[in-house]
Amino acid sequence: MIVRITALLKKDILLELRQQHTFYGILLYIASTVFVLYLAMPESPDGNVWNSLFWVIQLFVCVNTVAKSFLQENRGRMLYFYSIASPVEFIIAKLLFNTILMIIMSMVSLLLFFSFLDNPVTDSLKFTGIVLLGGTSISLVFTLMSAIAAKAQQNAALIAILGFPVILPQLLLLMRLSKAAFSEVFREGAVLQLSGLIGLMDMLVLVMAVILFPYLWKD
Amino acid sequence: MRKSWWKILSFLLLVYTIAGGFLLDVPKLFILHETIRNLYFHVCMWFAMMILFIISFVYSIKYLRGFSYRNDLYAKNFAIIGSLFGILGYATGTIWANYTWVTDQGQSLAGILKEPKLIGAAIALLIYGAYFVLRGSFTDMDKRARISAVYNIFAFAMLFPSIWIIPRLVGSLHPGAPGGEGGNPALNFKDIDSRLRMVFYPAIIGWTLLGVWIATLKIRIELLRDKSMVHE
Numbered sequence: 001m002i003v004r005i006t007a008l009l010k011k012d013i014l015l016e017l018r019q020q021h022t023f024y025g026i027l028l029y030i031a032s033t034v035f036v037l038y039l040a041m042p043e044s045p046d047g048n049v050w051n052s053l054f055w056v057i058q059l060f061v062c063v064n065t066v067a068k069s070f071l072q073e074n075r076g077r078m079l080y081f082y083s084i085a086s087p088v089e090f091i092i093a094k095l096l097f098n099t100i101l102m103i104i105m106s107m108v109s110l111l112l113f114f115s116f117l118d119n120p121v122t123d124s125l126k127f128t129g130i131v132l133l134g135g136t137s138i139s140l141v142f143t144l145m146s147a148i149a150a151k152a153q154q155n156a157a158l159i160a161i162l163g164f165p166v167i168l169p170q171l172l173l174l175m176r177l178s179k180a181a182f183s184e185v186f187r188e189g190a191v192l193q194l195s196g197l198i199g200l201m202d203m204l205v206l207v208m209a210v211i212l213f214p215y216l217w218k219d
Numbered sequence: 220m221r222k223s224w225w226k227i228l229s230f231l232l233l234v235y236t237i238a239g240g241f242l243l244d245v246p247k248l249f250i251l252h253e254t255i256r257n258l259y260f261h262v263c264m265w266f267a268m269m270i271l272f273i274i275s276f277v278y279s280i281k282y283l284r285g286f287s288y289r290n291d292l293y294a295k296n297f298a299i300i301g302s303l304f305g306i307l308g309y310a311t312g313t314i315w316a317n318y319t320w321v322t323d324q325g326q327s328l329a330g331i332l333k334e335p336k337l338i339g340a341a342i343a344l345l346i347y348g349a350y351f352v353l354r355g356s357f358t359d360m361d362k363r364a365r366i367s368a369v370y371n372i373f374a375f376a377m378l379f380p381s382i383w384i385i386p387r388l389v390g391s392l393h394p395g396a397p398g399g400e401g402g403n404p405a406l407n408f409k410d411i412d413s414r415l416r417m418v419f420y421p422a423i424i425g426w427t428l429l430g431v432w433i434a435t436l437k438i439r440i441e442l443l444r445d446k447s448m449v450h451e
Contacts (some may be wrong), residue, residue, distance in 0.1 A: 141377075148369060152356040153365065158352070158353070161348075162349045162352075162370065164345070165314065166346065168342050169378075189372065205377070215365055215369050217370055
């Protein structure tokens, strides 16, 4: 099982390396979004605005990053995967790949935010950790949404419609948690509690994906 | 008669709710005053919504177990009526908030919408909105039923932890918030006066039964319309 998951993961990474235009496309998307923000903001925004903007941008970056993961697979190729791998292996490989991709993109956008929009974050290391956690959570949810939207033969808009209400609780928790990196004093253990909660919800998404994906996959 | 006892029960309970709700004695409380009677309507709407969504969720699971068109129809209609009750819950809540939070505590309506409990309710309505959009985007019936069942189950599984968890983490104006004790998502059950209970509990049952009744009517109409689809 692990062999097949790694093989599928390798295939996705190889595809990404061969068709670099999509990868650079998303990078450019992030860069231009942050640049627009930079121009739209008259002065350096304060911590709260910065934080909310950052997470909203993450959301849109994720929609664009993850959207193509299922849309690019055409019918014939899906049929081929169907014959060589089980749906559980397939979805785990996709989830892993999208998480890796999203983490890279999160890091890039974090760097751009730091360089363009000042840096109101007091504890950068902690914030980076939170961004890693957040990137993972968002990408997991949107991978499954992308699988659903792909079945409806729809574009990225449907992914956003389906995914936003589902990700909202986690996003609120993440925004709350990020304030720990903005020198807001938290109750003892609250940071751990919040991150644990987000982690638990990630686990829930994973379990649901593994249970539900086989039903999406059959045609 | 044997089959329709619960419809009669629903009718009687609702008559009792409305008559008793407006006429029986209620505790006199600061700020709330007589608006406390809205408890029999507002809170019951959310209870009915939750129960209807749970029924919809169960039918989605049943659909995925047997792929019977009938179960999909049940899941869809219970979700529709659940959303209807959600909207009614918002409507009754707005009236209530208008007389308590806005006037007496100087809150604006826009500020109120950020209440954690309202966010939970908004997420629920958005999720079911997305569910109907998703249903609409399919032309193939089996595919529609299958994919939307998957979304229904997933969204429900994500929604309910958040409705139960987030209100317990953040403070709020809404009754049952932490700061008091417990932090129940709906209200603090220990606070309810026994005079309120007398109407409140029957009201929950009555409104929920009404929701189920409306949903079953819709289902029966659709079943008649698509008789050819359902192979019994």
